[in-house]
Amino acid sequence: MTGHWSEYWKQGHITSFGSDYEKNYTGQLKDIWSNIFSQFPMGFKVLDVATGNGALPLLIQDYFSKLSVEGNVKGVDYADINLVPLVNSHINKNVVIELLGNTSAESLPFSDFEFDTVISQFGIEYSDLVISVPEVLRVLRDQGTFHAVIHHQKSVVIxxxxxxxxxxxxxxxxxxxxxxxxxxxxxxxxxxxxxxxxxxxxxxxxxxxxxxxxxxxxxxxxxxxxxxxxxxxxxxxxxxxxxxxxxxxxxxxxxxxxxxxxxxxxxxxxxxVEASMSFECIDTFREILNQSAVTTFSVEEVVNNTGDILAWYVFFSKDSH
Incomplete structure (x- = not known):
């Protein structure tokens, strides 16, 4: 899978929609993430799974650009990453950003309990969730949270x-x-x-x-x-x-x-298209979490102003052990 995505990211796109979101995600998608970012504490440690060229890390630094909040964001992607968009856009040095290419969601190179929050936008659904979700739980601290915007099989995007x-x-x-x-x-x-x-x-x-x-x-x-x-x-x-x-x-x-x-x-x-998730796929996601003893899980459809479905929003938190 990596070859054609590596080729795509090398072209310098920030998002997976190319010229449709040439600079970064906007509208309802940006609003969802702004609400999530507002919950980050001082010194936050965040992991972005399937980061592409760093769309979400750059949104995080933009959100905190006028706030005296420091934090660290690491992004991983299975494909090669073009670091030029990050270098050109990384202006808020209070938010340290590190992107790692050629890194799969199924084998995260991080310590147990390393992150407060794990996020993903149109990314983690490309992975093998049976393996990647337990990996996410492994690197999350107790009571840490996961937030993802995921392709919906019936969305306007698909x-x-x-x-x-x-x-x-x-x-x-x-x-x-x-x-x-x-x-x-x-x-x-x-x-x-x-x-x-x-x-x-x-x-x-x-x-x-x-x-x-x-x-x-x-x-x-x-x-x-x-x-x-x-x-x-x-x-x-x-x-x-x-x-x-x-x-x-x-x-x-x-x-x-x-x-x-x-x-x-x-x-x-x-x-x-194949990565987009149906209601049945969401149920499978839920079952994977149940097997990992995750009790706090929610999912909702993201809908635009005209009632069109844009995506799924998935949230869960890691229980204390």
Whole structure:
């Protein structure tokens, strides 16, 4: 699972929604976390599971930026982490932030009873909860708390990403990239306007161009919004508008990049949708906690102003032993 998420975080995204939350989580999600952060004591020690590029640690430092409260936040993620967003945004030095990549939720490299609070946003549900939840309990102090915002199977987030995933399954997309590669070869080296005139009279090139346009029209008929939002249309436009006079080698390198990006995007969306939790999954979560003798557990749906489901909010506290 790590490869495509590592690729995603290397692009510098703060959240798992890319440009939708380019800077950090906002609205209802931010309000939930602000309420949780308000309960942190002086000298708090917090662990963020599946931190990505540190969205929640950065929200914590922002929350305490005008308060004289000190604390320590550690974030772990199974993928590689891009530390540049953290370095550029970590301005409140009263909150010490440390991010660890290549670290699984199922094997936390921390001592027993090390943290007051463990948090996770759209992360822990990707792990094997049978193993990761006991690990969370191990590193929590007695009466420590766990807070998580988790993907809901019926949320607008999952519906939207399921739609994009379905679109990316269309075979026309693979055919489209293949034809662009064929056309890169058939056009030959493009240097000047004379070459533009040359390829306009190239029957093979014209045949590929006509089929490419037909494929784009077909994909737009399937779902015009997804054609744009998955980046497919942009990739094609870059090839013809910016890349026409690239060398054949550079064109093929670009198309190899496009193929990789589409594959990675498809894998990431597949895992996102599969990680979303139904009511039955929440019951399983509850059963895991029951087996660990956790008695204080609550779960609720996070709903936006129009009544759409955004996520689950899960809370539990560790009993004293």
């Amino acid at each position: 519906r939207y990403n399921s739609k994009l995933l379905s679109f990316l399954q269309y075979p026309e997309i693979e055919r489209l990239v293949f034809l662009l590669k064929v056309m890169a070869h058939d056009m030959g080296e493009m240097i000047n306007r004379q070459d533009l005139i040359r390829i306009r009279s190239c029957a093979i090139c014209e045949k590929s161009r006509i089929e490419i346009n037909a494929l784009l029209s077909k994909l737009a008929a399937y779902d015009e919004i997804s054609l744009s939002e998955t980046g497919i249309l942009s990739y094609v436009n870059v090839f013809f508008r910016n890349g026409l006079f690239w060398s054949i080698e550079k064109k093929l390198e670009y198309l190899a990049f496009v193929s990789k990006q589409i594959t990675v995007y498809r894998q990431r969306l597949t895992e996102l």
